[in-house]
Structure formats: structure tokens, C-alpha cells
Amino acid sequence: MSGPAADHTLRCALECLLLASGGPVPVRRLAEVLGVSEPEAERLAGELAQSYEGRGLMVQQVAGGYQLCTRPEYADFVTRLVSAQAEPLSRATLETLAVVAYRQPVTRAEVEAIRGARSDHHLRKLVERHLVREVGRRPGSGSPILYGTTDLFLRHFGLRDLKDLPPLGGRRVQDALVHPSPVPGGADSHEGGR
């Protein structure tokens, strides 16, 4: 399949997939379902996003995939119909989350050393809200729990991936980021589109 007509069909199909799924659909899944390569799927999604300009909905690139969602400008209307999202996080909890996000995988003691304050309560809260999870244990004395962020974390903040995090203190964030090591059991428990 090629040519503008085929492209149009694929774009429409993609639009359907995003609506049917609700949440973000990973690029890999989109490519599989549409029977195209991943760069091709990205291109189609980009075109679809453009075609939504000036509309109430938009196509957002988030958590390694794309989602169809409402534009923030219209949130006041939407919240009159459906209840608002969960409570925003408190300052201290956000701070804790920031340390986990940039330093993952990280132990509670390391988080506390940076914040200079106890953080177990905040970590527990973040795990409860599925923004942070245990990703393993550090070998060595006491084998402390290591924490990392989840896919829901990316969605909660509208981030494409961890490289999309705001730069940390002037340095490029990519330099500051330690990439999480792969964990047995798999990290992709939030795949949509199934």
C-alpha cells in the first residue's frame, strides 16, 4: 500500500485506534496493528496531530506512545461533566519524586541524603499512586529497595520518556540521568490498546 489514498486510510485507522484505546498506545503497538514500520507510524501520528489543530481534541505524544485527549484550554468545561483528576502532589512529595526520577534506580537513603529530610512517607504515597515502584534491590548490606518511576509517571506529567524530563540545574538532563537497568518481570505493564 502506498500513495495518498493509502495514507489517508492509515491515518483514519490510527485515529480510531487512539479513540478505542483511551490511554496512550505505544508506537510499537501502533506500527504492529497498522502493519507499518515504527518511523512510519510516528509520521502518521504526527500528521494526525496536525490535522487536529484548532480542534477541542489533540494528539499527544506521551509515555512512549500517542494518545487522543482533550486540550487543556477546555478543562473547565470538561470538569463540569466529569470529575477532576486526582489531587495534585504536595511540594515535598514532588521533590521526592524529582529525586527518584532523575536518580533512578535509587534507595530511600539516597533520596533522604539529597533532600536532607525523611522521605519514607512520600515514597509510600508515590508507590500507592503508582507513580513510583520498586524496581529491585541493591546488592550489598541490607540489600535496600531500589525505586524507579512508572509509565504512569510519564503520563501524569505528559512526558514522552525520561529524556523528556526538564533539565536538571543547568546541566543537560541526559547527562544527569542514569538509565534504569532492565528489571526481570518487565516494565511495560501499562500498555494500552489491548
Add this chain to the structure above:
Amino acid sequence: MTERRGPVVRVAGFEGPIGELVRKAQAGEVDLREVHLAELVQGYLKTLRQPLDLEEVTEFLWAASALAEIKSKALLPPTPQPEETAAPGDEEDLARRLEAQLEEYRSFREAADALAALEAVQRRVFTRPADQASAGELPLVGVTVEDLFSAFRRVLERSEQKVEEIPAEGITVADRMRFILRALRGAPEGLEFEALFEPESSRLVVIVTFLALLELVRHRQVRVAQAEPCGPIRLYAARLEP
């Protein structure tokens, strides 16, 4: 009065303001290995009077910790130190380390601000809620609330057959939540719903246990499954994963 050098301390080998002892120890005029620090601290504690002079106590604490650091260094075998950091004195070094740590913390605070801004935008973005059928993880598999309630009613009826005085026991939902979790932890293959309730359980225990179960389901700590309609309802400890 000259500059304050902290409270006067008295210990074998030294008598005077504690700040002076720190200075002498740093200059190598006093060998701290010969000075009994515990004795020094105890001696000072005996002189303390209410109300505390906080400034003086702080000075003492500062000086005593400095002494402890110097002494521990003197006692430990020397470690090879990188040349450039050893020179200008430990205080500057400490200040630099603190500054670096503060700088790091500040950058995380800024990152937290940035995340807060992102969150504020993303909170205004809505996706279509996933349909019941396609929702990833349902804590109730094949069980309706009615099923749960009729099972509850059966248990209630059973316990009603016995005429019993309700003892004023201090039974709480939190207690029963712990009880259920403990029972489920001991049963990896799950437990039958009715197994949670002993036949002789009082009505109050039954009700509180049921409330505790609902609470645990709400927290997704317990999973409830029913293989077929009207079949037995089984409970499992939920594995905690996002």
C-alpha cells in the same frame, strides 16, 4: 572579655575553654589520644543548669564534635588522600561539600517546580476512560457487588442462628484488615470467602470483617474472584505492582 571560646572544660591533660582545646588539637599542641572525651562531655553535662544557654550549648556541641572527628582521625590508620583537597584545611573543604550538596538539592527543587508546572497542565488534559471490558486490571473478576453482598448475607444468617450476647469487644476494621491479610498471606492459592468467618463469630466481628475486606479491595490489596456465577468466591492477596 576576649572572643568567646566556648564553655570551660576540665579533663586530665587540659583545662580551659573548649574552643581553645580544639585549636590546640588542630595545631598538634595537644594529643587528643591522651584526652578522654567521654569524661570531658560528662563533666560538662554536670555543669549544665536550666534554663540552657543555647548559644553556649551549641558552641560546646560544635567543639565536641570537632574533637571527636580529630580524635577519630588520629586513631585510625591514615588513608592516602588526594593531594589537592588536603591542603587548605578541613573547614573549607566541609564548606565546599555542604555548598555542593545544597546546590544539588536546589537543582532538585527546581526540577520539582518544573514537574509541578507540567502536572498543572496535564491535569487539564482528559482521555477517554477505558471501557470496562478493556480496563487492564479489575480487582473484582466475575464478581458483582451483589454476589459479595449475598455471600455476606449468608454468613450473617448463619451467625444469627445462635443467640448470643454481643460482647463489647474493641474490634476495629484495621484489626480485621490485618487478620485478613495474615490469613491470605498464609494461603498463596487463595481462601474461600466464607473461610474468613468462623461459625461462632459474633455479628459485630462478621460486619467489621466484611468492611475490612471491602476496604482491602478498595486499596487493591486483595483480589476477589468467582470462577462461575453463584460459585464459591475466592480471595487472593493482590501482588503489589503498578
